[in-house]
Amino acid sequence: MKTMRTCFLALLCSLALATGAHAGRSCEEKKPSLQSFENGLQLAQKVMQSLDASGQQVVVLARAGQDLSKYRVRYSHLGFAYRQPDGKGGHVWRVLHKLNQCGTDESAIYRQGLGEFFLDDPWRYEAAYVIPSPAVQEKLLAALLEGHRPLLMHRKPYSIVSYAWGRKYQQSNQWLIETLAAAMEPGITSRERAQAWLQTMGYQPAELRLGPLTRLGGRITAANVAFDDHPPEKRFADRIQTVSADSVFEWMQMAQLAGKRIELR
Template sequence: MRSSILLSVVLAAMAFQAHAGRSCEQHKPTVQTIERGMQLAERTARALDASGASVVLLARAGQDLSKYGLRYSHLGWAYRTPEGPWRVAHKLNECGTAVAAVYRQGLGEFFLDDLWRYEAVWAVPAPEVQQRLLPLLQDRARTTALHQRPYSMVSYAWGTRYQQSNQWALETLAAAMEPASVHTRTQAQAWLRFKGYEPTALAIGPLARLGGRMTAANIAFDDHPNDKRFADRIETVTVDSALAWLQRAQLAGAPQVLGGF
């Protein structure tokens, strides 16, 4: 029975071509990587059940970003369904393209990728934040209200030309917290600024920028202000900055880490 389940998951992985927070290089999943991903998903589900939360910010490590001082690459909003299982709403780039879409997946699919490090991290939002997020996440129209298809992996945190995955998640949080006044991405970003969010400033030089833009459709820098871009200062939304800000702003508790296998 377990082998048939693994086979179906492998076939799904081979067919699925949307990614975020990891390389777009095509690697056929192996039984070992599938098993490790499923083990991480199962252990994460048990930990989230034990937390008593209904919504958490959940992240994974799909790429090695250590040269930028970052540990995690991609986040989404995980929520408990009325039936019990957890689902993750997150934005994924269609590999090899400059567009993305919002998906709802189970924990197994979320950790299905050939991850750089088999580790999960999550933060439990404050009760009021969970109460505001849950109905939004259960409503497909509200979940995608601030979604924008044009995508860049390093989109400017305070811009609206592109929108990367972590950026969508924080802007959606703003819409959940202030539904009467946040209807656009600009308004969402104003709320994030007001609450003290600070994006990560990546040091990316001109040669790296040129190489990235010429070789990958999902990387663009033309939305960044010239003064910051030419100073090699690329400000974008990262998992690490989001986790630190949520705790600092008392919107969520300290990050919880599950890994070591």
């Protein structure tokens, strides 16, 4: 417990200076508690131990940042967790993912430790990951560690419900799956080509049922919510198709790119 509290104090000092950036959770302002930090660090520790025991190099990692159960979605946000040497004969796990600047319609790509990934006030202290096949891991690791490549598919304008096959906006899980596509096929250098590859590979986005009042309320009250990239025939039929963490997990298993989902609480 003493070690946990020491970690909490160090992280609190560093995060107090950071600009709010979130994905897969609400942007409500509230002070972090000691208990929430300890819960986050404990979950990060469990995930690290599980990843170490797996002997893998790269996994696709999910957290439950928001309560999306009414849309039949369990996990809200994905990142690539990868293992790299720490320069001292050991190794560390890093997470590469896309985050939205809270209260804005912009986003950026971040590299963080496991602790930071889970210290984002989640709805539920639960994690899950899938292990890509060795061939997929090899391609992913090369792409994640090569300076500019993680930015290749990134588009700064952000909507949390961006259309899965659109290119006006991009949400966090959409960046991840498009980056995965670009890693798999070196010839993919645009989001259009990445999405074409995903369609060829059978990816099916999540379909959220959002009525007009919900859409209107979200658009008026939040800068990071937009629906104008969705085809009118789908939008006005309350069928919002976007990339969810659950749909990515299901597709990777179906396409034989990864194994079954591993859950940790």
